[in-house]
Amino acid sequence: MIVRLFDNFTIINLFVLNQELYSLSERFLSYLELEKRYSVHTCTAYRNDLTQFLDHITTSYGRTLLADISHIMIRDWLASLMENAMTAKSVNRKISTLKSFFKYCLQQAMITQSPMVKVIAPKIKKRLPGFIDEKGMRALEENVSPVSTTALHIFASDFEGQTHQLIFEVFYQTGLRLSELIALEEFKIDKGNLTIKVMGKGGKERIIPISAALAAQIQRYQSEKRSHLEDFEEKVLFVHPNTGRKLYPKYVYLMVRKYLSEHQITTLRKKSPHILRHTFATHLTNNGADLNAVKELLGHASLAATQVYTHNTIEKLKKVYQQAHPKA
Structure with a gap:
């Protein structure tokens, strides 16, 4: 004792x-x-x-x-x-x-x-990372609320709405962490080569490809930012739509949770920016992406951290098998 x-x-x-x-x-x-x-x-x-x-x-x-x-x-x-x-x-x-x-x-x-x-570590019950299905992500991309019968837009057409919609797009199309998105600098976006450079954990830099459509959306946002705000933090891509200052984590967290909850984009209890990172990785693996490539895109130090997303793929395969195979 x-x-x-x-x-x-x-x-x-x-x-x-x-x-x-x-x-x-x-x-x-x-x-x-x-x-x-x-x-x-x-x-x-x-x-x-x-x-x-x-x-x-x-x-x-x-x-x-x-x-x-x-x-x-x-x-x-x-x-x-x-x-x-x-x-x-x-x-x-x-x-x-x-x-x-x-x-x-x-x-x-x-x-x-x-x-x-x-010292022996206690065992942790493995839980599959939650993610938004493709239908939910389509609603966000097309800006049409899935719970409205009058085709209500999810994002407003003003500068604030444009900022919020682009944040969702960048999260989903790049798999960035919250801290990486907030720190993303304008000069690290190469619209010619369709890539962005990201400073990840441990000061490790990685290059992530982006679509031409996303590059064009970023260009429109940058132009709108300069016409809408007289003074703003010029180094970073995303700024607060009212003050022009660099975004802070809680602002982005609350914003993401608000849209996912109000428009019932997902039934997941946890509605955070990290869900969009999980969604990025899960949709890639579900559509046949090489696991090592997904690892590099996410900036994981080891493949073990990325392999959790294969479980979601296996669950999808099981569901397809059970629905389609005569002997299932």
Whole structure:
């Protein structure tokens, strides 16, 4: 049974007690940011995980050296998280953080063995990524609401409506992440060669082909932006239709959710910009795209991350088989 020694300690006291560990975590985070070039969002997640872990170590065990941290201490922390109803997926993310941290410590010759070798990650129930069917995407592309008997347009014809419609088109036709779409710069759109350059995770750049129709739509949007706004952020493609400033994640998230919900484009409970990325990948694989090509388009580091979309293809094949085969 573990006795909690410092339940009433303030954050400052925790830091002072194990200052070496907290300082080491800051060095590790600087390494991720400056050398590994992880995104701000990713570094923030790592920081939160490490701070929670070090706070637990300090309150449970008092002053602790790096070499004294054992797999038992780590298991104790993970058990406490699961007791508080944390999901297996979230616990696994924290395990990944600790693995990276102790790997860094090994590389710096601060320890001789990582305590993570004896830590087993909880199993996660695999869920297929949700996506919008082709009928729903056609409604968005043709700008006709599927729930209206009077052919009500989904997007308004004003500049705001044009901005929103183009955001949907770029998401669906390129599979960009939300952060990538917001950061997309005008000069990285090559309308002659019909490609865009995207800066992805870890500072990795990739080239994505686009259709001539999308290139023309982007050109019209750029012209409209210059005639509609007197002042706007010139570097990025997408700007706020009222202020001209660079878009922020919550604006795009709420906008996508609003259109998908109001026009009943999908029955999925989760209606986020990432659904459009899943839709891009799923429609490609369902129509016979090479998995390695889809991997490159999505900017995945490994094929394992892309293979989840083949499950959707298999489910489609099963459905076709059951509906069409005499012996099904």
